[in-house]
Amino acid sequence: MRSDPHARPGRTTTPATAAEPLPWHSRRLTAAAGAVTAVVLAAGATLLSAAGPANAATSLGSLAAAQGGRYFGTALTQSNLSNSALTAVANAQFNMVTPGNEMKWDTTEPSNGSYNFGPGDQIVSYAQAHGMKVRGHNLVWQSQLPSWVSSLPSTQVQAAMEAHITTEVTHYKGEVYSWDVVNEPFNGDGSYVSDAFYNAMGVGYIADALRTAHAADPNAKLYLNDYNIEGENAKSNAMYSLAQSLLSQGVPLNGIGFESHFILGQVPSDMQANMQRFASLGLDVAVTELDDRITLPATSANLQQQATDFANVVKDCLGVTRCVGVSQWGVGDADSWVPGTFSGQGAATMFDQNYQPKPAYTAVVNALGGTSVTPPPTTPPSSAPPSSAPPSSAPPTSGAAGTCSVSDVVSAWNTGLTEQITVKNTGTSTINGWKLTFTLASGQTITNAWNATISPSSGSVSAANLSYNGTIAPGATTSFGFQANHTGNTAAPTNFALNGASCTSG
Ligand code: XIL
Numbered sequence: 001m002r003s004d005p006h007a008r009p010g011r012t013t014t015p016a017t018a019a020e021p022l023p024w025h026s027r028r029l030t031a032a033a034g035a036v037t038a039v040v041l042a043a044g045a046t047l048l049s050a051a052g053p054a055n056a057a058t059s060l061g062s063l064a065a066a067q068g069g070r071y072f073g074t075a076l077t078q079s080n081l082s083n084s085a086l087t088a089v090a091n092a093q094f095n096m097v098t099p100g101n102e103m104k105w106d107t108t109e110p111s112n113g114s115y116n117f118g119p120g121d122q123i124v125s126y127a128q129a130h131g132m133k134v135r136g137h138n139l140v141w142q143s144q145l146p147s148w149v150s151s152l153p154s155t156q157v158q159a160a161m162e163a164h165i166t167t168e169v170t171h172y173k174g175e176v177y178s179w180d181v182v183n184e185p186f187n188g189d190g191s192y193v194s195d196a197f198y199n200a201m202g203v204g205y206i207a208d209a210l211r212t213a214h215a216a217d218p219n220a221k222l223y224l225n226d227y228n229i230e231g232e233n234a235k236s237n238a239m240y241s242l243a244q245s246l247l248s249q250g251v252p253l254n255g256i257g258f259e260s261h262f263i264l265g266q267v268p269s270d271m272q273a274n275m276q277r278f279a280s281l282g283l284d285v286a287v288t289e290l291d292d293r294i295t296l297p298a299t300s301a302n303l304q305q306q307a308t309d310f311a312n313v314v315k316d317c318l319g320v321t322r323c324v325g326v327s328q329w330g331v332g333d334a335d336s337w338v339p340g341t342f343s344g345q346g347a348a349t350m351f352d353q354n355y356q357p358k359p360a361y362t363a364v365v366n367a368l369g370g371t372s373v374t375p376p377p378t379t380p381p382s383s384a385p386p387s388s389a390p391p392s393s394a395p396p397t398s399g400a401a402g403t404c405s406v407s408d409v410v411s412a413w414n415t416g417l418t419e420q421i422t423v424k425n426t427g428t429s430t431i432n433g434w435k436l437t438f439t440l441a442s443g444q445t446i447t448n449a450w451n452a453t454i455s456p457s458s459g460s461v462s463a464a465n466l467s468y469n470g471t472i473a474p475g476a477t478t479s480f481g482f483q484a485n486h487t488g489n490t491a492a493p494t495n496f497a498l499n500g501a502s503c504t505s506g
Contacts, residue, residue, distance in 0.1 A: 059411070059418060060361075061095030061132075063368035064325060067318055071096040072368075073135065073327030075289070077335075078102055078119050081126055084469045085355045085422065086331050088479040090130075092418055096177070097127040098135040098288070098327055100337075103172075104144040109164050112148050117171050124175050135288065135327065136176035138225065139165050140209050141183035142195030150196040157200035162212045169216035178221035180257055180288070181213045182206050186226055190238030206242065207251045214252035225257030225288055230275075231268025243281055255284035260313060261329065262292045264302060267309045272316035279322035287317055289329040291348035292360070293338045298347040307363035310350060314367040331355070354422065355479065357409055365411065403427030404503035406436070406496040417444070417490050421463070422479045423498060424506075425472040431499070433470045434478075436463045439495040443487035452480035460495075 060072035073096025080086050080100075090097075101107060102119035109115050127134050140161060152160055169179065185193055185206060192198050197205040210222050224243070229236035239256065246253045256278045258271075268274070275285045292309045294302045317323035330336040332351030339346040350361040365371065408421045425431050438461060440446070445458045452463040469478050496503040 059093045059095070060364060060368065061093060063365060063370045065095065067368060068321070070317070070323070071133065071325035071327075073098060073132075073325060074331050075100040075327065075329045076123055076126065076331070078122055080331065080335055081122065083335070085477060085479045086335055088420060088481050089351055089355045090331050092420060092481050092483075094328075094331075095132050096135060096325060096327055097123060097132045098137045098329075099123040100330070101144065103136055103168070104138060104141065105149065105164060106144045106146045108168055110146050112160065113163070115167055115171075117168075120172070124172065128175075133177040134172075134175060135286075136169075136172055136179040136220070137288075138180035138183040139168060139213060140181060140197055140205070142193050142197075143184070145196070152196065152200075154196075154200035157196050158205070158208065161197060161205065161209060165209055165212040166216050169213050169220065173217040174219070176217075176220055178223055178255065178286075179213055179217075180225040181209050181222050182224050184226050185224065185242075186229075186235050186238050188228060188235055190234040203242075207246055207249060210246065210251050210253055221254040221284060222252055223255040223257045223284075223286070223288075224253065225259060227259035227261050227289070229256075230258045230260055230262075230271045232270050232274050236274055240277060240281075243278060243283060247281060247283075253283065255286060255324070257286050257288035259289040259329075260287045260291075261289060262309060262313075264292055264294045264309065265305050267292075267312050267316075271313065272319045275316065275320045275323055279320050284322050284324045285317075285320060286324050287313055287326040290326055291329045291336060291338060293342055293345040293348040296339075296344055296346050302347070303359045306347075307359035310360040311363040311367040314364050318367070354477070355420075356407070356422075357411075357420075370411070403431070403501055404436075404496075404498035405506040406438075406498075406503045407506060408492050410490055410492050415485060417486055418481060418483050419492065420479060420481045421493075422477050423472065423503070424477045425474055426504070428474050430474060431470075431472040434465045434472060434498055436503075437461070437495070437497045437500075438463075438493040440484070440493050441486070441489045441491040443489045444484045445486075446482045446484045448483050452482075454482055457484075 064070040064072040072094055074090055074094040075098045076090060077100035080090075099120055102123050107119055108117060124134055126132075149157070149160060165181070182205075185198075187193055192203060197209075201208065206224070213220070213222055224239065226235070226239060229239050243253060243256060256275075258275060278285050290310070290313060292306050294306065298306075314326055317326050328349055330349055332353070332355045333347050333349050334353045334355065336346065336348050338348040347358075350358055350364060352358050403426055405424045405426050406421060407424075408419055411418045411420075421436070423434070423436055436452075440458055440461055446454055446461065447457070452465060452469075454461055454463045463480055463482075465478070469480075472478050496505075
């Protein structure tokens with residue numbers, strides 16, 4: 001859609017851009033009802049609490065939590081909440097949410113003094129229902145800023161900014177872990193962006209914004225957030241000088257967000273050292289919007305490089321004691337902002353178009369100290385009918401005319417695992433109401449599930465749809481998942497059958 005003005009070759013450059021508003025507005029009108037009830041408890045499960053998700057110990061989030069109490073987050077938009085394949089992965093993997101657009105000024109105060117917190121509230125409710133915390137994003141930014149602000153006489157900008165911050169931060173008081181108070185204040189050369197705030201108040205707008213936010217919610221961690229500051233360069237040097245100056249004035253600044261919108265192969269080699277110099281000032285640091293874009297179509301070599309890139313970023317964070325967490329910008333390639341923003345590029349996240357984990361996911365699990373088992377592809381050779389080579393423990397499938405196929409991904413660690421199961425309607429009529437039966441490997445006991453009701457918790461089990469995901473159109477898929485304890489056997493389930501008819505793998 002547009003070229004990247006900052007792009008230049010070189011290993012330590014990390015061009016990205018986010019400066020201009022994009023036509024996302026239509027998306028916030030999409031209803032997201034229902035999905036907030038996605039977590040269902042199976043036999044023996046405990047309720048989710050604000051202290052952590054019931055899937056703690058399995059996921060990116062829980063692996064990060066085991067690394068000094070860090071988090072692993074994602075961005076969610078309102079429309080994402082009604083996508084069950086997306087939410088299945090979000091619920092299973094992440095324990096922090098950043099609203100993709102819903103807390104930005106053009107949504108929250110579209111006209112002067114008239115506030116709209118409905119979209120942001122939906123994201124917060126969703127996060128709370130799933131034991132995730134929230135990074136508030138963002139209060140002051142030149143982009144996605146309604147024109148009434150930039151049209152104000154400069155004498156009125158400060159009051160408008162302070163009113164906006166006070167009202168929004170008060171609305172979410174106690175409900176957000178942190179705020180990106182000022183977003184993207186710098187140009188690539190380290191000069192300040194000449195937006196309405198800078199033009200009206202000079203650099204003092206940043207201290208004023210931080211003080212105003214602190215007065216409204218003294219417990220929220222207050223951040224400055226920017227892109228292309230991941231390595232040492234003119235822009236990160238400018239951010240460093242600003243941070244030093246603010247701290248020396250006693251301004252309530254708690255952290256720096258490193259957006260980390262990377263181009264494949266261009267994670268700066270000095271990212272850890274650069275984050276460490278900010279941490280050494282007494283600040284938290286966080287990777288706030290991680291993605292790693294590839295020129296499409298992505299090759300398998302690209303995906304391996306991406307795995308290296310993601311793992312390096314996670315290791316860089318783990319190497320800095322005050323790096324509190326990593327957030328990916330989006331859940332999977334299908335909902336990523338990249339293809340709509342950077343023409344010809346995409347495949348920038350850890351999950352593919354169908355929300356299946358990519359090599360980057362496995363690399364991140366490993367970097368976080370977990371183990372991930374992704375079964376090899378189970379699609380039979382095209383020359384053989386599906387029924388010719390069933391797994392030895394499975395009965396023959398119902399043959400080529402079957403109405404379902406099932407793919408599954410196990411992520412295991414020493415005593416537990418999570419399983420993501422995707423069911424496809426391969427028949428020609430719509431399925432209204434489904435029950436998927438399967439056999440759990442011996443020693444596996446389900447402790448909780450999402451997007452399905454599962455019982456009993458071991459042996460031959462049934463997973464039934466919930467109210468919002470019972471319909472599967474021909475060719476469509478639905479996903480659910482569960483967490484289980486195991487005693488050493490991390491094998492995937494077998495004998496999948498949908499409403500009594502055996503399913504093929506794939
Ligand atoms: C992006 C959203 O993902 C898009 O949906 C929207 O159209 C534009 O903004 N830096 C930021 C984020 O701080 O708020 C941006 O999010 C991505 C770049």
